[in-house]
Amino acid sequence: MVVPCVVRELSHPNDECTEAVAPRRCSMRIKTLKNEEQARCRSSIVEPKVFKKRKVDTPSSQAVVDNDVVTDHPVVAEASQSQRPQINGNAIEKSAHARVTETIRRFNKHYLHFVQEEEIRCERAKADQKAKKTSKSKVGNTYVQEAEDDGKRSSKRPDLKAISKACIDVGHQFFSRAEMVVVGFHNHWLNGIDCVGQSSGRKAEYQGYKLPLAVSIVVSGQYEDDQDNYEEVVYTGQGGNDLLGNKRQIKDQVMERGNLGLKNCMEHSVAVRVTRGHRCASSHDIGPFSQVVNHWAEKGISGFTVFKFRLKRVDGQPVLTTNQVFHLFYIVSVSLLKLVCEDISGGLEDIPIPATNLVDDPPVAPTGKYLCFTYSRDIIYAKGIKFPSAPTGCNCRGSCLDPRVCSCAKLNGSDFPYVHKDGGRLVEPKAVVFECGPNCGCGPACVNRTSQKGLRYRLEVFRTPNKGWGVRSWDYIPSGATICEYIGFLKKTDQIDPAADNNYVFDIDCLQTMKGLDGREASVQIIFDCSDFLFLFSYVIDISSRISQRAFPILLCQRSGIMTIQFSPIWALVLLFGFVFLSTCDFLQRRLGEVSLPGYWQKDVEKTSDGGPEYCIDAVSVGNVARFINHSCQPNLFVQCVLSTHHDIGLARVVLMAADNIPPLQELTYDYGYILDSVMDRDGKVKQMSCYCGAADCRKRLF
Numbered sequence: 001m002v003v004p005c006v007v008r009e010l011s012h013p014n015d016e017c018t019e020a021v022a023p024r025r026c027s028m029r030i031k032t033l034k035n036e037e038q039a040r041c042r043s044s045i046v047e048p049k050v051f052k053k054r055k056v057d058t059p060s061s062q063a064v065v066d067n068d069v070v071t072d073h074p075v076v077a078e079a080s081q082s083q084r085p086q087i088n089g090n091a092i093e094k095s096a097h098a099r100v101t102e103t104i105r106r107f108n109k110h111y112l113h114f115v116q117e118e119e120i121r122c123e124r125a126k127a128d129q130k131a132k133k134t135s136k137s138k139v140g141n142t143y144v145q146e147a148e149d150d151g152k153r154s155s156k157r158p159d160l161k162a163i164s165k166a167c168i169d170v171g172h173q174f175f176s177r178a179e180m181v182v183v184g185f186h187n188h189w190l191n192g193i194d195c196v197g198q199s200s201g202r203k204a205e206y207q208g209y210k211l212p213l214a215v216s217i218v219v220s221g222q223y224e225d226d227q228d229n230y231e232e233v234v235y236t237g238q239g240g241n242d243l244l245g246n247k248r249q250i251k252d253q254v255m256e257r258g259n260l261g262l263k264n265c266m267e268h269s270v271a272v273r274v275t276r277g278h279r280c281a282s283s284h285d286i287g288p289f290s291q292v293v294n295h296w297a298e299k300g301i302s303g304f305t306v307f308k309f310r311l312k313r314v315d316g317q318p319v320l321t322t323n324q325v326f327h328l329f330y331i332v333s334v335s336l337l338k339l340v341c342e343d344i345s346g347g348l349e350d351i352p353i354p355a356t357n358l359v360d361d362p363p364v365a366p367t368g369k370y371l372c373f374t375y376s377r378d379i380i381y382a383k384g385i386k387f388p389s390a391p392t393g394c395n396c397r398g399s400c401l402d403p404r405v406c407s408c409a410k411l412n413g414s415d416f417p418y419v420h421k422d423g424g425r426l427v428e429p430k431a432v433v434f435e436c437g438p439n440c441g442c443g444p445a446c447v448n449r450t451s452q453k454g455l456r457y458r459l460e461v462f463r464t465p466n467k468g469w470g471v472r473s474w475d476y477i478p479s480g481a482t483i484c485e486y487i488g489f490l491k492k493t494d495q496i497d498p499a500a501d502n503n504y505v506f507d508i509d510c511l512q513t514m515k516g517l518d519g520r521e522a523s524v525q526i527i528f529d530c531s532d533f534l535f536l537f538s539y540v541i542d543i544s545s546r547i548s549q550r551a552f553p554i555l556l557c558q559r560s561g562i563m564t565i566q567f568s569p570i571w572a573l574v575l576l577f578g579f580v581f582l583s584t585c586d587f588l589q590r591r592l593g594e595v596s597l598p599g600y601w602q603k604d605v606e607k608t609s610d611g612g613p614e615y616c617i618d619a620v621s622v623g624n625v626a627r628f629i630n631h632s633c634q635p636n637l638f639v640q641c642v643l644s645t646h647h648d649i650g651l652a653r654v655v656l657m658a659a660d661n662i663p664p665l666q667e668l669t670y671d672y673g674y675i676l677d678s679v680m681d682r683d684g685k686v687k688q689m690s691c692y693c694g695a696a697d698c699r700k701r702l703f
């Protein structure tokens, strides 16, 4: 039954903190992996004793999962944190999930960098092609042809390039085969069967085994002869498929490679990891170890010989709900979710935000003491706060495309912070992102306005058992995507009544985070960086050298600051003097991630040592869907400061973005960044609030 969102008094989960001094949240950024040792490479994960050679004495033996390889499916993990399975007496490694998340984050970071490179390469090829066409090159059509070829050249798959960059650990659910390869579950981005090959035969651990030996199969669900369920899989061997066409069988399969690997597994009673791919999306669910119990050859639907392998799940492994395959567009049964409000935004958002309640009986809508708020899409400036003036924008037209030309891109370290893929994804978290603003020449579709484009995913506010209301998405959200901005009243922090027990205050702490103040993790380093200076010089010299052909040095300066110079002594002196002059003229370029901060922020950074953030966003009475997003110690979102309409860092926009690929119906959370023991009650006693995020590495307290 749908009830209107009327104001009603509800007992609120926050009731325990009445009388508290209003706890303050800060924008804890995405956490970088502190301990590189946490990340183990594939080589260690797929250590033969773990995966590759799995001697199982009897099909029911639990020896198959007797060490650290434990499936950690998110659905299972969420359902029973307290009853995490013990296999052969060994508890599941608690932070496996966290390590996987970190690994996938690293992979996605590399991946998005490669996507960015690829987009730039294509844009340049297109621009060159256009320029060459218009200049009607004297050398006939040769250049035009070359540029065309460059533009058309098949892209260097960013995901495959990223695989080589990441170092890995065990996983749960993957959104692409490439992610699985990264994590080491499966070593082929195309083949369904991953084997230990003949070349490993000399290793001691394979003595006595016939090779190849299969270690992992992916049930893709897209071949005509596949029929699978969860306890038992009938797997069609490899070979003979029309891989470029409709995947139909076009010739007989042969008992070799992966097929032989599976046959050998049966002979040696070696278990195989089964993973399920999804037909429409590229997502994969990691399934259980299974034993090949039978195999045979038969004529397939197309009349060609195919090998069939029957695999039975080995007992003693966690129950998986792997039939929950995540679609890019999840079809949600609203009646099952008990809708209590059709759209909490009251039509203000482009996509309605329903509220559902499966917890209360009868189900109630998100209303009550703390939930009676006015929905707003935009920040509202409290009385007395002056809106800063808008910066001069870039001169681009339509959409900003060339980072060498766009002045906004230059502020971001001479690259656009977003790639176009999936409607705009942030390549990596930054101290601050400079987006295009009101005075820019580009239009609303510009990629450098990604966070200004409103909601893109079907969000749902849902009642959680112990955290009040929370937010999740019905759509798959790729990492780096914008979820929403934190909206509310923009106030001075001293305008917040400390006795008001307001849990909806978000401190705008970009500067504090930059400096790593108050125990906050400094997400960025402030270091002296000469790359911008070098870039400037290289530019001047490059132009000069073009003019005078050979009289000047050629200087190549890369973003990393590495340069190669072919120089004449006089130019070396010019460079040296220029460098010394600029560095002593209070013109130090400081670097925050990839962002160069204009000099005037230096004073702000210095000033920000003690007092804490000057401004905050109070969403208690006015806000948007962000006010319902809960905290997690292992969040899937991160906070990104964004500047677009002005460049006042103290009043930066606070935008929540996806840290991971987020499957539909997974709760969206970010790290509130409370400093433990920083919240006091009126008597000056430390106030505590339990954390119910359920993460394996939960620190058990919100504050």
Ligand SMILES: C[S@@+](CC[C@H](N)C(=O)[O-])C[C@H]1O[C@@H](n2cnc3c(N)ncnc32)[C@H](O)[C@@H]1O
Binding pocket: 013, 014, 370, 466, 467, 468, 469, 470, 503, 504, 627, 628, 629, 630, 631, 632, 690, 691, 692, 693, 702
């Ligand atoms: C900004 S509100 C989030 C939305 C809130 N759950 C609601 O129902 O309106 C912050 C409050 O939610 C609750 N909360 C958020 N994350 C939590 C967590 N991990 N564990 C326990 N309570 C949490 C706390 O009561 C916190 O003060």
